[in-house]
Amino acid sequence: xxxxxxxxPTSEQASFCYARSEMRGNWHVSGEAAFFALAAWLVGGxxxxxxxxxxxxxxxxxxxTLVDELCADFREAACGDAQDEQxxxxxLAEEQDLAVAEGCQTxxxxxxxxxxxxxxxxxxxxxxxxxxxxDSQCSELHATFWECVTRVPAECxxxxxxxxxxxxxxxxxxxxxxxxxxxxxxGPLECICETGPHAGTTFAASDCxxxxxxxxxxxxx
Numbered sequence: 769x770x771x772x773x774x775x776x777p778t779s780e781q782a783s784f785c786y787a788r789s790e791m792r793g794n795w796h797v798s799g800e801a802a803f804f805a806l807a808a809w810l811v812g813g814x815x816x817x818x819x820x821x822x823x824x825x826x827x828x829x830x831x832x833t834l835v836d837e838l839c840a841d842f843r844e845a846a847c848g849d850a851q852d853e854q855x856x857x858x859x860l861a862e863e864q865d866l867a868v869a870e871g872c873q874t875x876x877x878x879x880x881x882x883x884x885x886x887x888x889x890x891x892x893x894x895x896x897x898x899x900x901x902x903d904s905q906c907s908e909l910h911a912t913f914w915e916c917v918t919r920v921p922a923e924c925x926x927x928x929x930x931x932x933x934x935x936x937x938x939x940x941x942x943x944x945x946x947x948x949x950x951x952x953x954x955g956p957l958e959c960i961c962e963t964g965p966h967a968g969t970t971f972a973a974s975d976c977x978x979x980x981x982x983x984x985x986x987x988x989x
Contacts (some may be wrong), residue, residue, distance in 0.1 A: 919985035
């Protein structure tokens with residue numbers, strides 16, 4: 769097992785841009801860097817990751833109505849089909865659960881309203897087929913939602929290092945940081961809050977991607 773101290777926020781650390789194929793639920797490792805570009809998941813400014821201050825707005829369409837409309841738009845896109853619609857429904861069901869659990873419903877609704885108002889385009893990760901994609905003008909709203917869910921702000925970075933016997937990875941933020949180690953980037957990982965208000969607290973993470981980020985934000989911040 770490589771030493772956890774091997775993580776350094778150098779070229780293998782990215783400004784906190786998760787790379788997630790918009791609305792697809794797929795997480796992609798870019799080279800050796802365990803960071804993800806969630807269509808600007810944490811690129812938008814202004815959200816500190818706090819939950820919604822009040823109750824979800826009851827004006828306009830319901831969340832489920834917006835979800836159904838957006839996923840129907842995925843099916844009707846030039847590159848879309850029924851499978852894209854179904855995957856969209858699955859992904860957004862997960863996001864709805866997270867929004868309720870973390871108190872981030874109004875942020876999710878704001879993103880969905882933007883997504884349904886815009887045009888669904890098509891894009892592809894290199895070597896993969898075209899897939900429906902929400903208008904990039906909504907990326908900042910999606911970033912704000914995920915900041916709220918993860919409690920990890922946009923200025924954070926993810927570090928990753930591989931060794932002969934395992935991997936180490938962690939999150940580095942101005943106010944807190946974590947370091948983890950395990951047999952592979954897919955976990956399981958043993959972690960510790962290295963700095964911040966909960967420095968010294970140990971915890972587990974499922975992987976060096978969303979699992980690491982969620983666990984760090986909820987334990988170390």
